[in-house]
Amino acid sequence: MSMSVVNSMLSALKACQNDIGTGMDIVTEVALDLVETEGNEEDIKELEEMMLDSAKLDREINCFVEAVEQMTAQARQQPPEAMFTLKNQVKEHFARLQERFSDSDLHRHSKVVSFNESVRNSRTQANPSATENREEDLDEDIQVTQSQVNFTCPLTQVEMVNPVKNKKCNHYYDYEAVLGMIRSKVIQKKNLRCPVVGCGNTNVKESDLVKDAAMKRMIQNKSGMKK
Template structure:
């Protein structure tokens, strides 16, 4: 059925608005991330100096207890920064999917900037890991040594940290789990978004019917509640919540039975794990639906 007059212009307007919003969000996120990276980079060298107190002769007997306690406190602060870095990398990935959704491609300048940002976070995450490892190694060595050994602990940590960082390559940064997930999700989302657009053009559904159908698709036929991580069956094209369908397949296979697609009227009598694929487009649609509905 032909869409109503002006529908194409409305869709184009929404896409342009979404693109501006995504570009703005990417720029704001880039600035926020840059501030975070700058702060942690500034903090990292200071930690080596601040971790251990001054080594006056009168304090030598107290150094092991004082210094190691200070070490653990400082490392806890650094690890909390590391958690923030992980959260920032997740935000970068989410903004990237928004850009792909708005622009319909996975090679835009904005995405290149986001990729550079997530690689910088990967480097910072690795530096923190190397610093923590160097501190753990050196403190373990001096823990049972005379108090005088604490005097050179700071320099020992610096040297070990430098050694560990010298072994870090660009390939190591590229292999960071969140960097891999970023590229994989962007690639899959662009591919799935293109497939979804093509399917929608072929269906030629009325706008009201399409809205009703998309809302119905948000409900898992197994749990009868809105899906969280929707997976698509590549054979029959039905959707299920990932956790629910995996449990059902395992339960059926445990008693030597096949798992039939729970969608009413579907003739697919043998759903396999290999048939299922996480649908990032559907997942984002559900997330947008929740935001618009005011759900958490």
């Protein structure tokens, strides 16, 4: 197995992951459409299963890419003939990495979490009276979304278009604005502090940002009512 083949394979897998992420976002949008139109609960459950299947595939790709990268790094330090055993080494290491996870971990995948939160938020918006009976353990970010406190991006000071939630501090920003700031700080070799006044998060990272389909839909609905 040549290194060019390995690199080509990794590039293809990473592109596949992007497609999986896009597909999961589409599934979330479909679920929100069903909630708004009071669709069948079984259909929403099936969509949740699709999210879990996609999360499992995403995790498997992550493990495989990690196995390939680690084993090829080791192979580069060994005699050329080590490449002949690379395939088996990757296979064995991949199996070891997979053993670290269980199916219950899939529910903690960022897009699965976002899916469930978005569906719950949308249900609350569709049926405000249900908030009287909501459970006390709803996390803070869901409560903030339900109350529609602020649709303004703390960076741009204008209404968000593509809202993302920081999963560390639960604050919202417009995606393009915060991504631009993060990349600017990277060039400066500095960290981006959360721009929300009083927030103690001193290092906003791209990996901490999660798209919130329910928040985006609320903003769109609000804008539509203005028109």
